[in-house]
Amino acid sequence: MKRRDCLKLFAGAAAGPLMAPALITPARAANRYARFAGKTIVVNWPAHPHYDAAAQFIPEFTKLTGIKVELDKMQYMRMHDKQLLEMSKPQSDYDAIAMLGMWKTEYVKKGLLAPLEPMMANADLADPGYDLQDIVPAYLSNIGMVGGPKGYLPGPGAKLYALPFGTETSIMAYRADILDQYGFAPPQSYAELLAMVGPLHDKAKIGAVTSRGQSGHQTTHAFLLHLNPLGGRVFDDAWNPAFVSEAGIGAVDVLRTVVETGPQGIPSFGFGEMENAFLLGQAAIYIDTIAIIGDVKNPKKSRVDGKVRYALHPKGARYSAESGGFGLAIPARSQNAEAAFLFLQWITSRAQDVAIALGGGVAMRNSTLANPDVLKKYPEYSVLKEQLKHTDPDWRPIIPEWGRIDEQILGVKINEALIGSATSKAALEACVAPIVDVMKQGGYIKA
Amino acid sequence: MKQILDRLSPYFLAGPAVLVIGVACLYPTLMAVxxxxxxxxxxxxxxxxxxxxxxxFRQALTDPAVLHSLIVTVVFAAIVVSAEMVIGTALALLMERQVAGISLFRTIFIMPMMVAPIVVGMIWRYVFDTQFGPANALLTALGxxxxxxxxxxxxxxxxxVVSDIWQWTPFVIIMVLAGLQNLDQSALEAAQIDGATPRQVILRVKLPMLMPVLVITALMRLIDAFRVLEVIFALTFGGPGSAxxxxxxxxxxxxxxxxQLGYASAISVLLLVVVFALSLATLALSNPLKDPRQ
Incomplete structure (x- = not known):
């Protein structure tokens, strides 16, 4: 989907807030927060670099509005079932949640999330300065929109359920000092990448590329990271598995090479281990989420500050990058939905996006990516701006059944290929029948 | 009136406990069924x-993933329970001796059991971390x-397996130590007077007398081993592959x-049946509640 199309589609969603200034009196704007003063909202919050950076600004929100914010912080892969439990109650204990974009369709299908447009159109709540169209369209599509022809992307019938916050785009970070020392140029294509990882590993005595690889979601994530640039898809247009292809087998082969030449233990790596291998100098190249930018500069986490440069995710059959990550949403049964909306609106505003980006978080607004202060502190954002031109919001199917396919089928079988228990092709072929079963049960394929 | 009260008193005494067990255990089980x-x-x-x-249930009985997990569970339970019983009993027999500092050792040895299982998983994940873990540091130091x-x-x-043995061997130690302290001292003295060596006292007197405690302990550990979740959740999340x-x-x-909560419940019921059958088999071998005169 082109950026222009996205903007058109979001125009409807944005119309409410954009029209709001005409309806709002100054007194109304001044009193937006007054009736919520003293309330406490509970927000389910992940342990994640962006959210760590954002949490330091929350006292400012409380000072401005009188609304107290209680964070229920947890490891992000453990949030899904906790959120389902909490949001299923007649009255949700969470007033707002941070959720991965891949959970959105399941939550909406079950009626667990409140659509945001009605609140954005409510003159008593909406900030007239809030600029929805400034949010990077790929993030808004991937994280926020549910409905439309595909069910998880913009289009007729799609509604906004979440605001991007803690977004991710895959880029490449590399140790410029090591590549320079051993005479390697940063790889611009998969062919160059695959040609250099072996010699780099042998010469520099360091893991070439770090990667996620733990059985389940982490392995699937790593597979999809390479599948899309290599020209592959998980499903064809009729929802039949399409990954047993040259691109699919190639993506698993890339991962196997990465495991062989990377830091030891990749098939057990979650995000933390993968990132630490790079930050602590055990790997020369990192291809994953943009969250690395802030962490490289964090002296508590990193030993490589000043040695890292950034480049586009290497090109395969096409330039491509994952886009997605976290968004903030409001449970349908939230007890303080309006106060929670004010929090979402404030923390995803232009001003806060800049503040959080400067504090080590990830920018999700075009204006932030063009902000001189941000670019001065993080010149790496120029790479992100370029990378965002090549993002594909449809790099994975965000259907309610995706969790099962991702965690229990693809992630397990491909992991077996990574540890040498199966060939790349055999591992992918073993996924087809169970995935077809899931798709039949979901009604995507006729039984 | 007094007779009626006497007859009812056991029900009054046991009633609250039965009610709590019914609500806390039976109700969720029935809901799962x-x-x-x-x-x-x-x-x-x-x-x-x-x-x-x-x-x-039909699907679960033919699902290769369920059967694979069942085999992993049985092998895991067999190894950890055997190892914990042997190591725990041996350490308890050592700790039984009244030597200087034994109380401190006892305290140290039972500490792993007090740590939350999810924390145990995180601790061992760090220990076995390929890049920075002490296990590989030790291997490297040894060349x-x-x-x-x-x-x-x-x-x-x-x-x-190592993480489970580390955490739950202390449970066996406590149970066996408690059993040892309740052994009939006259039998032990008689064995010594008859000239039994320390090894003979352990093998021929203490262990047979401890058998009811050992059986109950093994049974409790077996049931627990079949329910293990948190440590593996944090340590490997089932991987690599589904190993x-x-x-x-x-x-x-x-x-x-x-x-798939319904399907998961069906597998849970099958797990319950397997654990129940194993428990019955263990009790059939040696039932500590059975009157020895029967």
């Missing part, structure tokens, strides 16, 4: 649940190659990742 007949996922209204009858502990099926299985995916973890993933 009920759920196993339906197709339902968390977050959906119960009114949308679809009756499936026994089909979830041996570092290992990808959690990325190799056999080593990952070894890691979960350490024990049945409770498979049930967890089926319920909360796959959102």
């Amino acid at each position: 009920r759920l196993s007949f339906y197709k339902w996922s968390l977050g959906d209204p119960w009114s949308s649940a679809q009756w499936l009858g026994l089909s979830a 041996l190659p570092a290992q990808s502990w959690l990325a190799n099926p056999s080593l990952a299985f070894l890691a979960v 350490t995916e024990v049945l409770p973890l498979h049930i967890y993933k089926t319920a909360f990742v796959g959102q």
